[in-house]
Amino acid sequence: MLKILSARQIKSLEESYLEEKGILSLELMETAAEAFCQWYMQNFSRRQDIAIFCGTGNNGGDGIAIARLLSRQGYPVCVYTLGDAKDGTADYNSNLNILPTNIVNKPFSNIDWERFRCHVIIDAMLGIGLNKPLEGKYLDAVKKLNSQKTMRIAVDMPTGLPSDKLVDGEAFQAHYTVTFQTPKLSALFPEHAAYVGDLVVKDIGIDGKYFNGYESSRYFVEEKDILERHKIFHKASHKGDFGKVLLVGGSKGKLGAIMLSAKAALRTGSGLISTFVPGFGLPIMQSSIHEVMVETCTGNDILDSAPENLDRFDTIAIGPGMGTDEKTAEALKNILESYKGKMVIDADALNIIAKRKDLKELITSQMILTPHLKEFERMVGDDVKYPEGRIEKALEFSQTYGCVLILKGLHSLITTPAGIQYFNPTGSQFLATGGTGDVLTGVVASYLGQGYSVENAALCGVYHHGLAGQLAGEDQRRGTIASDVIEKIPETYKNLGLS
Ligand SMILES: NC(=O)C1=CN([C@@H]2O[C@H](COP(=O)(O)OP(=O)(O)OC[C@H]3O[C@@H](n4cnc5c(N)ncnc54)[C@H](O)[C@@H]3O)[C@@H](O)[C@H]2O)[C@@H](O)CC1
Numbered sequence: 001m002l003k004i005l006s007a008r009q010i011k012s013l014e015e016s017y018l019e020e021k022g023i024l025s026l027e028l029m030e031t032a033a034e035a036f037c038q039w040y041m042q043n044f045s046r047r048q049d050i051a052i053f054c055g056t057g058n059n060g061g062d063g064i065a066i067a068r069l070l071s072r073q074g075y076p077v078c079v080y081t082l083g084d085a086k087d088g089t090a091d092y093n094s095n096l097n098i099l100p101t102n103i104v105n106k107p108f109s110n111i112d113w114e115r116f117r118c119h120v121i122i123d124a125m126l127g128i129g130l131n132k133p134l135e136g137k138y139l140d141a142v143k144k145l146n147s148q149k150t151m152r153i154a155v156d157m158p159t160g161l162p163s164d165k166l167v168d169g170e171a172f173q174a175h176y177t178v179t180f181q182t183p184k185l186s187a188l189f190p191e192h193a194a195y196v197g198d199l200v201v202k203d204i205g206i207d208g209k210y211f212n213g214y215e216s217s218r219y220f221v222e223e224k225d226i227l228e229r230h231k232i233f234h235k236a237s238h239k240g241d242f243g244k245v246l247l248v249g250g251s252k253g254k255l256g257a258i259m260l261s262a263k264a265a266l267r268t269g270s271g272l273i274s275t276f277v278p279g280f281g282l283p284i285m286q287s288s289i290h291e292v293m294v295e296t297c298t299g300n301d302i303l304d305s306a307p308e309n310l311d312r313f314d315t316i317a318i319g320p321g322m323g324t325d326e327k328t329a330e331a332l333k334n335i336l337e338s339y340k341g342k343m344v345i346d347a348d349a350l351n352i353i354a355k356r357k358d359l360k361e362l363i364t365s366q367m368i369l370t371p372h373l374k375e376f377e378r379m380v381g382d383d384v385k386y387p388e389g390r391i392e393k394a395l396e397f398s399q400t401y402g403c404v405l406i407l408k409g410l411h412s413l414i415t416t417p418a419g420i421q422y423f424n425p426t427g428s429q430f431l432a433t434g435g436t437g438d439v440l441t442g443v444v445a446s447y448l449g450q451g452y453s454v455e456n457a458a459l460c461g462v463y464h465h466g467l468a469g470q471l472a473g474e475d476q477r478r479g480t481i482a483s484d485v486i487e488k489i490p491e492t493y494k495n496l497g498l499s
């Protein structure tokens with residue numbers, strides 16, 4: 001896990017790290033520049049002309065060092081500078097002094113935009129030192145650079161994006177942001193996706209113990225955290241070990257939702273899946289998914305009763321495609337009151353709970369709630385437009401009701417009642433399509449059924465779902481549908497080297 005710190009905390013952490021290690025900030029800048037170049041050289045060829053735009057702070061210092069290192073490796077680079085070197089930081093100037101003279105270094109104001117050409121733009125204008133919205137030449141630069149039809153890469157943070165809050169005005173729109181050591185909070189806001197692009201986190205050697213003295217309950221999940229949380233099954237494991245899962249939902253016109261959840265749970269590794277749907281769904285379910293068992297409620301069109309003997313199941317997920325009829329609400333209440341095992345609450349179950357205080361009171365520590373932004377807004381009855389406030393609200397909700405909350409979106413946020421918030425690293429824009437939420441419900445329910453704790457089921461579920469989305473997106477691009485995501489779940493295990 002990477003602890004997420006504020007810009008102020010990062011600066012203080014850097015100081016104590018340098019002091020304790022007895023190294024110079026210039027050396028750390030060199031490490032950061034090397035880390036950037038290592039990533040760059042793995043991804044881009046020497047045939048692409050690079051224009052590096054530098055400020056005169058330490059972000060600019062990174063840029064100048066990057067220019068020297070890439071040029072030394074045979075990459076064609078030009079530097080364009082905003083600001084005056086005499087106002088520059090010591091480390092910026094130290095790097096400027098050793099910039100080889102064969103590298104063109106022009107003031108930004110001298111660029112002839114009619115004739116300006118390059119393949120890759122690297123933004124090292126401003127990083128975590130940003131302290132006001134862009135104006136003047138920085139604003140001008142960002143506007144000009146955003147309009148270029150080239151690859152754009154930001155060093156540490158896109159210029160103009162504050163580290164801890166929502167952007168005010170314009171910012172550099174990167175295809176990739178290569179950030180150092182740990183992501184900055186605002187790089188994880190879905191609202192900033194167009195500025196951050198794909199986020200790459202590069203280690204610059206500040207090890208975890210230096211983070212201990214800094215208070216933060218927010219973490220960025222890494223692959224190794226997921227590997228640690230998975231259960232290992234063996235040859236003699238039988239289907240009972242993989243869990244008996246019940247999925248409740250579906251209504252006329254929305255049976256597909258529960259089918260997607262069921263298929264996703266099967267592909268995630270569940271042993272036995274049962275579904276509980278309105279009567280009309282029986283032949284449809286049975287003819288379309290042969291691996292699931294189907295039970296029906298009393299009514300034909302809507303879910304109007306609860307299943308018998310709920311204790312037969314290791315876990316229950318409820319909500320996909322369920323509708324919000326009064327009778328359905330009563331059936332939900334019945335299930336929430338009588339079932340004591342772990343549960344996933346999604347979609348229409350959330351919409352029903354949002355309107356009923358008595359049902360909110362039935363939320364327990366055994367439950368994972370999986371709202372998207374709109375559903376969350378209904379649950380908290382408040383505007384959650386601003387990401388800083390939304391993250392706080394998620395914490396408040398989880399602590400008030402004692403449940404795990406998965407707030408879905410880019411970098412889905414998992415909040416636990418203990419007050420820890422995890423940002424998920426996997427996912428893709430191609431997950432923004434109907435039914436992917438139902439897929440997530442099936443994946444998370446599957447892990448609960450396999451005996452994972454609510455926290456681990458949420459973390460592993462969101463991670464695998466996002467990774468499956470990435471893999472599906474690589475093949476299908478904007479044609480990705482929820483079923484493609486399901487088909488890629490098995491590959492996520494292969495990808496992580498899991499059996
Ligand atoms: N702190 C760390 O851990 C490390 C930091 N490094 C680099 O250092 C950067 C931070 O450097 P600095 O603190 O010098 O800050 P920046 O280089 O981000 O900004 C430089 C200066 O620009 C001015 N400024 C702020 N907002 C402005 C605006 N809107 N328009 C015009 N000028 C503005 C401020 O006076 C600020 O100090 C990081 O983003 C990263 O790139 C790396 O070299 C290595 C490790």
Ligand SMILES: [K+]
Pocket residue numbers: 059123124125126127154155156157158159
């Ligand atoms: K930058």
